[in-house]
Amino acid sequence: MNLDTIPSSTVRNPAIHPALTDALRAAVAAKTAAAQDFLAGAAAEFGEALTFANSLGAEDVVLTDMLSSARLPVEIFLLDTGRLPAETYALLAELETRYHTRFKLLFPEAAAVEAYVRAHGINAFYESAALRRACCRVRKLEPLQRALAGKKAWITGLRAAQSPTRDGLAQRETDTAHGLVKLNPLADWSETEVWTYIRLHDVPCNALHERFYPSIGCAPCTRAISLGEDLRAGRWWWEAPESKECGLHDKNLRNKAVADDGSHET
Numbered sequence: 604m605n606l607d608t609i610p611s612s613t614v615r616n617p618a619i620h621p622a623l624t625d626a627l628r629a630a631v632a633a634k635t636a637a638a639q640d641f642l643a644g645a646a647a648e649f650g651e652a653l654t655f656a657n658s659l660g661a662e663d664v665v666l667t668d669m670l671s672s673a674r675l676p677v678e679i680f681l682l683d684t685g686r687l688p689a690e691t692y693a694l695l696a697e698l699e700t701r702y703h704t705r706f707k708l709l710f711p712e713a714a715a716v717e718a719y720v721r722a723h724g725i726n727a728f729y730e731s732a733a734l735r736r737a738c739c740r741v742r743k744l745e746p747l748q749r750a751l752a753g754k755k756a757w758i759t760g761l762r763a764a765q766s767p768t769r770d771g772l773a774q775r776e777t778d779t780a781h782g783l784v785k786l787n788p789l790a791d792w793s794e795t796e797v798w799t800y801i802r803l804h805d806v807p808c809n810a811l812h813e814r815f816y817p818s819i820g821c822a823p824c825t826r827a828i829s830l831g832e833d834l835r836a837g838r839w840w841w842e843a844p845e846s847k848e849c850g851l852h853d854k855n856l857r858n859k860a861v862a863d864d865g866s867h868e869t
């Protein structure tokens with residue numbers, strides 16, 4: 604990674620300002636109608652047993668807007684790891700104001716965070732993949748288990764084109780790791796289509812996107828990407844592309860994490 608190739612903060616990020624051509628508007632309108640039908644069907648099928656894991660990424664603000672504009676009674680939850688960027692908290696507050704709602708926030712267990720930091724250090728995730736996964740397990744996976752408890756299905760903003768680890772993603776999957784149905788309404792959307800929706804509907808988004816952060820997680824584990832890099836290249840950039848999941852959406856890594864410490868995170 605050559606830091607000199609990261610665009611300057613004064614350069615407008617073209618990826619998030621697509622030219623809103625008639626063809627693109629029509630394509631996004633058709634996909635929007637299909638996604639809203641999909642969400643309405645999911646809400647009818649699962650009722651209160653459906654929840655939406657909102658990470659406040661570009662795809663997730665699109666889904667938030669779709670659910671809110673259709674007044675679908677779907678619970679929206681967020682995992683606050685305690686290490687999120689200030690820009691993400693600002694967006695959270697902005698979305699709550701816009702949609703007149705309070706999202707359900709889940710925090711890590713304080714004792715587990717304290718034990719991890721005491722044993723390994725505040726930034727131990729840089730030291731090894733095992734310690735990185737252990738941090739994600741404490742700050743994300745355990746709260747996710749609580750969020751999904753008692754649910755039958757969950758909605759995510761995953762897209763197939765986001766990374767090699769998400770290739771072949773379907774709109775509806777069986778999430779064997781959690782014993783749930785996993786719904787990915789935007790599985791076949793492109794990045795350009797996501798941003799077209801955001802611009803057409805004036806949806807609030809994370810200020811870091813303008814600074815070349817297409818995928819935003821915890822502050823110490825996210826950086827800007829260079830032009831032409833994979834969209835998730837800025838997440839855990841010190842690790843191999845094939846391992847770039849936090850465990851929320853990759854059962855192979857979950858199994859690896861279980862093997863690492865003998866615990867059962869899912």
Ligand code: SF4
Nearest residue numbers: 728738739742821824
């Ligand atoms: S993304 Fe980084 S800081 Fe956040 S939980 Fe995972 S390892 Fe920890």
